[in-house]
Amino acid sequence: MPALASRLKGMDGTATLTRGFELPLEPRLPRIGAVDAVALEARAADLAKRSIKRESKLAALDLIIRMTDLTTLEGADTPGKVAALCQKAVRPDPLDPSVPSVAAVCVYPNLVPVARERLGPDRSVRIASVATAFPSGQSPIEVKLADVRAAVEMGADEVDMVIDRGAFLSGRYAKMYDEIVKVKEAAAPAHLKVILETGELGTYDNVRRASLLAMAAGADFIKTSTGKISPASTLPVTLCMLEAIRDVEAETGRQVGMKPAGGIRHAKLAIQHLCVLSETLGRDWLTPERFRFGASSLVNDVLMQIRKQKTGAYQSPDYFTVD
Amino acid sequence: MSEIEHRGPAAPAPLEWEYAPAPEARDIVSFRERYGLYIGGEVVDPRSGDWFTTSSPADESPLAEVAQASGEDVGLAVDAARAAYEDGWSSLRPAERAKYLFRIARILQERSRELAVAESLDGGKPIKESRDVDLPLAAAHFFYHAGWADKLEYAFPNRNPRPLGVAGQIIPWNFPLLMLAWKVAPALACGNTVVLKPAETTPLTALMFADVCRQAELPAGVVNIVTGDGSTGAELVRNEGLDKVAFTGSTEVGKAIQRELAGRGIPLTLELGGKAANIVFDDCALDQAVEGIVNGIYFNQGHVCCAGSRLLVQESIAEPLIGKLKRRLQTLRVGDPLDKNTDVGAINSRAQLEKIRELVASGEADGAEIYQPPCVLPERGYWFAPTVFVNVAQSSRIATEEIFGPVLSVLTFRTPDEAVEKANNTPYGLSAGVWTEKGSRILWMASRLRAGVVWANTFNRFDPASPFGGYKESGFGREGGRHGLEAYLRFDE
Numbered sequence: 133m134p135a136l137a138s139r140l141k142g143m144d145g146t147a148t149l150t151r152g153f154e155l156p157l158e159p160r161l162p163r164i165g166a167v168d169a170v171a172l173e174a175r176a177a178d179l180a181k182r183s184i185k186r187e188s189k190l191a192a193l194d195l196i197i198r199m200t201d202l203t204t205l206e207g208a209d210t211p212g213k214v215a216a217l218c219q220k221a222v223r224p225d226p227l228d229p230s231v232p233s234v235a236a237v238c239v240y241p242n243l244v245p246v247a248r249e250r251l252g253p254d255r256s257v258r259i260a261s262v263a264t265a266f267p268s269g270q271s272p273i274e275v276k277l278a279d280v281r282a283a284v285e286m287g288a289d290e291v292d293m294v295i296d297r298g299a300f301l302s303g304r305y306a307k308m309y310d311e312i313v314k315v316k317e318a319a320a321p322a323h324l325k326v327i328l329e330t331g332e333l334g335t336y337d338n339v340r341r342a343s344l345l346a347m348a349a350g351a352d353f354i355k356t357s358t359g360k361i362s363p364a365s366t367l368p369v370t371l372c373m374l375e376a377i378r379d380v381e382a383e384t385g386r387q388v389g390m391k392p393a394g395g396i397r398h399a400k401l402a403i404q405h406l407c408v409l410s411e412t413l414g415r416d417w418l419t420p421e422r423f424r425f426g427a428s429s430l431v432n433d434v435l436m437q438i439r440k441q442k443t444g445a446y447q448s449p450d451y452f453t454v455d
Numbered sequence: 456m457s458e459i460e461h462r463g464p465a466a467p468a469p470l471e472w473e474y475a476p477a478p479e480a481r482d483i484v485s486f487r488e489r490y491g492l493y494i495g496g497e498v499v500d501p502r503s504g505d506w507f508t509t510s511s512p513a514d515e516s517p518l519a520e521v522a523q524a525s526g527e528d529v530g531l532a533v534d535a536a537r538a539a540y541e542d543g544w545s546s547l548r549p550a551e552r553a554k555y556l557f558r559i560a561r562i563l564q565e566r567s568r569e570l571a572v573a574e575s576l577d578g579g580k581p582i583k584e585s586r587d588v589d590l591p592l593a594a595a596h597f598f599y600h601a602g603w604a605d606k607l608e609y610a611f612p613n614r615n616p617r618p619l620g621v622a623g624q625i626i627p628w629n630f631p632l633l634m635l636a637w638k639v640a641p642a643l644a645c646g647n648t649v650v651l652k653p654a655e656t657t658p659l660t661a662l663m664f665a666d667v668c669r670q671a672e673l674p675a676g677v678v679n680i681v682t683g684d685g686s687t688g689a690e691l692v693r694n695e696g697l698d699k700v701a702f703t704g705s706t707e708v709g710k711a712i713q714r715e716l717a718g719r720g721i722p723l724t725l726e727l728g729g730k731a732a733n734i735v736f737d738d739c740a741l742d743q744a745v746e747g748i749v750n751g752i753y754f755n756q757g758h759v760c761c762a763g764s765r766l767l768v769q770e771s772i773a774e775p776l777i778g779k780l781k782r783r784l785q786t787l788r789v790g791d792p793l794d795k796n797t798d799v800g801a802i803n804s805r806a807q808l809e810k811i812r813e814l815v816a817s818g819e820a821d822g823a824e825i826y827q828p829p830c831v832l833p834e835r836g837y838w839f840a841p842t843v844f845v846n847v848a849q850s851s852r853i854a855t856e857e858i859f860g861p862v863l864s865v866l867t868f869r870t871p872d873e874a875v876e877k878a879n880n881t882p883y884g885l886s887a888g889v890w891t892e893k894g895s896r897i898l899w900m901a902s903r904l905r906a907g908v909v910w911a912n913t914f915n916r917f918d919p920a921s922p923f924g925g926y927k928e929s930g931f932g933r934e935g936g937r938h939g940l941e942a943y944l945r946f947d948e
Contacts, residue, residue, distance in 0.1 A: 163775075165741055167743065168744075181583065382778065419470065
């Protein structure tokens, strides 16, 4: 292969490559890797069959509350609605003081000041805000960055951004990557969650590729969905992303967080997520610092289950406030 | 605003989250104190007058007394089967035969929880496997063959298929009820009657199956069940009244059976041991391959004739793959077979445990590097931790002999040709696995691997419609599918 050899060798005999074609030589080529859909879904279904009883169930329910990003992302959101949400976030069950606060509330940027006023400065319940032209991400980068800066200035502790799926699906990975890097910079010191909108990515291979790109670009968390399209988060998608997180930890030691969002409405499904989490990443991730549920109606079902575990009887949903 | 202030109060430590025990209710099954032989539709005491105890391998507690059938008992069972064959079963309208098989299938489904618990108690396998694999598949085999019973003319056009007569069937202890279904369903569908000899250590679900036959009102003598040790099996094979012998078990016994039958002109099906290669290429879906490897060797404690006991890994991914595999092993839950969260149960018998220990010791003596995840094994009963050997030589005993336990030997290869060469370099040939994202390579490999089943990007998948059987010392004849019917038919062409 003389042509290739001459391209590889520069005039002075040292190895050079065409720009844009540099290959890292050690320890091996970076491996995106593939995902087998059938086997992935079989494994997720297998883990969903774990039988969680008694004290381990109660511990899981408590943890699910502490991991929840209590969310409202409606065009119809008002200060009143967000104020009620904040109250619920701090004391999910007013009748049972042993029930902990949720991890965060998640709102649109315009409602961050209302949440901040309600929750005060102590940050025991954080404020997450979606930004970057949520939910489509189809705006110029300057607009997205301004969106992020505004949210943080108004008091957001965490920023949930969306990736540019248009760029990703057309193969312009660098554009998606660069945007995450810039958003991360603009959001600092707020934590950055990167929403992949897996329901639009089409394959688990794409979910894995987008997860690795987002983590490489500096995501503190990777998140499945905006909650605006169906399917949102599923158990196999979460497993697929957790496996990507596991690979990043094995390669670099960095522990990236995970947030499934959308479609998790019942305690049972949330517990299945914890089983997948626990058996894929282990104890280090069993904390709100590394795992969140993005949900609005999940909390009440969990509260009902907690009451059931403690009293042995189910209560009517009317005994739990809607917000 | 400093970083610390922004993060808010110190986060609580991650949770130590353990699964609480989740035992399946044992009281759904109540064993009788004693189980006689099932001959001619009746439960009878053995003429031998001998009984033996079957116990649970998980805690060595006795479960029930079971008859030890002698040659005389076996003779009575064969006579009963002959009488039932000539007395109507062979000439019964095929759709009527199908009716009985459909009934049996439905009763197996209805009683699946009870039978699954019994299977786990007597054999030591995790309840999630007996519940999700053994019982559904056993019922599926009866449903599938019920469908064939009145369509044999279409399965073999212009060949005039006829039943053989009385089939003697000997089954192993690793999938007691499922192996029974693999044997009994096709035999009955084709119009034969059977004398079945279950394994010494796991006779209970077969004896409960006798009850299922009565519930289904199967004519007396169509299914006969004789229990006992190896000598009972030998008596059965020796019996002159048989028209067919089918055996699943060790290669050693299979050879003895073939010698015994030499010159008698009786058709024989043997499904014997294996040392399957599970071949992992560097372009595979790594995490799913790890799951497949785990399922391939630790499923049913490795008591699987087609277990993927030899892992052939392309050298360029050996390191990350083995790292992932070790990490995965740490999450395997070994313990009480009746706990719904148990992944790996008890070793079936003391004798099998001794054999596994001996081979593992030889692997260590050969210089292979052993890895076992930290796990606390119960004090009573027969237990062995999931084990991986790396740096195994192709010539080592743990790479050549069937261990039939939760022990994986890892070898490496460099090219597809080398993978095929190493995979085929065994006296066995029951199954193989290929892991690659490249479809053309799957086909290339499958056409070169000398194994009865080649799985691609999966392992240990079974279906009644798919023929199963071996090359070389793994046996001959096929079970399942249209091919499996042929083993229970003669053709008047």
